[in-house]
Amino acid sequence: MKASRLRQSFEQQAFLKTLGARLTRVTRGKVAIRIEVASPITQQHGFVHAGVVSALADTAAGYAAMTLLADHAEVVTAEFKINFLKPALGKALVAEAQVIRSGRTLSVSRAEVFTVTGSARSHVATLLATIAHLPGPGETAKGRVRT
Amino acid sequence: MKASRLRQSFEQQAFLKTLGARLTRVTRGKVAIRIEVASPITQQHGFVHAGVVSALADTAAGYAAMTLLADHAEVVTAEFKINFLKPALGKALVAEAQVIRSGRTLSVSRAEVFTVTGSARSHVATLLATIAHLPGPGETAKGRVRT
Amino acid sequence: MKASRLRQSFEQQAFLKTLGARLTRVTRGKVAIRIEVASPITQQHGFVHAGVVSALADTAAGYAAMTLLADHAEVVTAEFKINFLKPALGKALVAEAQVIRSGRTLSVSRAEVFTVTGSARSHVATLLATIAHLPGPGETAKGRVRT
Amino acid sequence: MKASRLRQSFEQQAFLKTLGARLTRVTRGKVAIRIEVASPITQQHGFVHAGVVSALADTAAGYAAMTLLADHAEVVTAEFKINFLKPALGKALVAEAQVIRSGRTLSVSRAEVFTVTGSARSHVATLLATIAHLPGPGETAKGRVRT
DSSP states (O other): OOHHHHHHHHHTOHHHHHHTOEEEEEETTEEEEEEEOOGGGBOTTSSBOHHHHHHHHHHHHHHHHHTTSOTTOEEEEEEEEEEEOSOOOSSEEEEEEEEEEEOSSEEEEEEEEEEEETTEEEEEEEEEEEEEEEOOTTEETTEEOOO | OOHHHHHHHHHTOHHHHHHTOEEEEEETTEEEEEEEOOGGGBOTTSSBOHHHHHHHHHHHHHHHHHTTSOTTOEEEEEEEEEEEOSOOOSSEEEEEEEEEEEOSSEEEEEEEEEEEETTEEEEEEEEEEEEEEEOOTTEETTEEOOO | OOHHHHHHHHHTOHHHHHHTOEEEEEETTEEEEEEEOOGGGBOTTSSBOHHHHHHHHHHHHHHHHHTTSOTTOEEEEEEEEEEEOSOOOSSEEEEEEEEEEEOSSEEEEEEEEEEEETTEEEEEEEEEEEEEEEOOTTEETTEEOOO | OOHHHHHHHHHTOHHHHHHTOEEEEEETTEEEEEEEOOGGGBOTTSSBOHHHHHHHHHHHHHHHHHTTSOTTOEEEEEEEEEEEOSOOOSSEEEEEEEEEEEOSSEEEEEEEEEEEETTEEEEEEEEEEEEEEEOOTTEETTEEOOO
């Protein structure tokens, strides 16, 4: 999938816009997303809410899968699991995702979430996701069907 | 934990307020949270973003665990796994959580997420979470330390 | 899928035979498997090894999914997550699985594992699995393709 | 924890012995376990049963966590999630685990499982686990309590 096509999809996500998320890297099999931390996304202890950490990691994992699919393909997260390693306290939150396995109908991606404050990075969460491919009619997510 | 103490904790969560989430049930071992669906929380296909579905389910799972702990206890999600069963399309989103196991230092909770439109309910996600208890000094999350 | 067809598949699993597992219930969307506990499946503290608990729960989850598919369908576990609630100490181990969602290409099943000693049951683990359907050629796992 | 102490614990696991598992690496934060593939651990398609793949990965993840704990510490898997990437077909199965986070009461470990046939390795599964520390009396799993 072309990076421009992927960025177009990203722009249509209202929830990510609400959070102020930006795509900061798109290469084959890898995607990074960044969000500046502000009070609306914190929880009762002042840390970034686990829901935001998860949303960022899941989104990065899904877009990483898309980078290896055909231009018309859509993806949907079938499931994910996330471990929270430390409280997410920092100026910005960065999710870096990579594809572990890109199959015919499913991809498996991993995402690591870091908080960033100046030059300091802290590993705050790790996510493992299964992503289902949604091909258009007469096509597979991996490319046009041979006829 | 008293329901009033739990509601107080809920009110301090800026991210949940941003989403418009409301606690609609608090009983021993069970919590329900509801959110009215509006455009800022949708993704590129018009459905509620998976990140919001996860945040709601995770929050319900954590508060369900708190209902069985001492008043001073805090909890933090160690990890969760969520399966998305159907696209979340509806007027409201409801997460219903219950505790499966309330141990000394960890709880395990499950949450089911439904979309609600009029009288129709659709099961859109299921979450399984491990919640760590954070006791105050000289105490356990299950109650005051015997001396 | 006919129960006889499913039992035939079960009989071909060498690992399950090694463990002495038996299918004790097969109905639409639900399967139970039982195993008598003996020393070869215990771990260093004398409990049933988590690997056996997982294998039993995963197997039950997969067969539960099969009960709702066409006779020719095969399934493969895409992923699962399991929480261990208590040490598995008992005379027998029973896994009870049910389908939560049976889609076109994926099923989601849940399994609960209990130890049984006389009339006492103890809930020792809960599993949530994503199961991929493997249809034969020119068919879908849900039935023959309409032409 | 001393490697000799860890190997002693490994030797007491009857289920692992039944499978023929061997510890092939023990360093700080990393453990590898290997098993030669034979028919008793295969499933109905001739591949290694997912339950064996999981058991191997989970065991490696737990022992990796132990390498960073005090000599007297015991661990128990609170939960794990595993994604199966490819059918496990090969002469041997190797699980390589590393600790991602070693906290006060919980560790998070990741394990990758490979099949090995001659010089060919194939990545067949990835596991992410939460491991609870079980300290002895008057101690923490991270070392003796300061008094």
